[in-house]
Amino acid sequence: DAKTTQPTSMDCAEGRAANLPCNHSTISGNEYVYWYRQIHSQGPQYIIHGLKNNETNEMASLIITEDRKSSTLILPHATLRDTAVYYCIVRVNTGGFKTIFGAGTRLFVKA
């Protein structure tokens, strides 16, 4: 599975959009991009995933560049409850189904 690179931490003002980048320059054609978040010491929470098209759900939007070497998770109106560690993961959707987490980005949403 391809490796990912994320900033260690980011700040965002409450009510503004939070844009979390992820670099996955070695991604293969059959690897998907997944995003999870972990609030404090809780179990991680699945947010969204995509292959090459932009995706949106009730939690967030995922923008994947045309060459698929990077992506951005967008929280459109960040709240204090969005303060968490956000993990970007790339993996295939077949075969062994191993999901490997990196260090993630610690997002601080400030009032």
Next chain:
Amino acid sequence: NAGVTQTPKFQVLKTGQSMTLQCAQDMNHEYMSWYRQDPGMGLRLIHYSVGAGITDQGEVPNGYNVSRSTTEDFPLRLLSAAPSQTSVYFCASSYSVGEGYTFGSGTRLTVV
């Protein structure tokens, strides 16, 4: 649905003791995994399963055994606990390869 249920929530073991961490899901999910998370660190994959009777090793399998005799249960066994196994253990499951994982609330294990 109860989702993914992990028991116990907290456990203290002495070095050398063995124990089993329980994980059960009632969502008919085929795919299940165990992760550990050390303080201030990310999650590391211990073992995973793609269905009853099928398991495989993750990044850090040494010192742990798993089995998957039913779709619902995926217990993690510590064979001989060591202080290095002090960690928070998360179990996760998903219905298919294309879906995201649902995680349990974790078991906080301390080995003294």
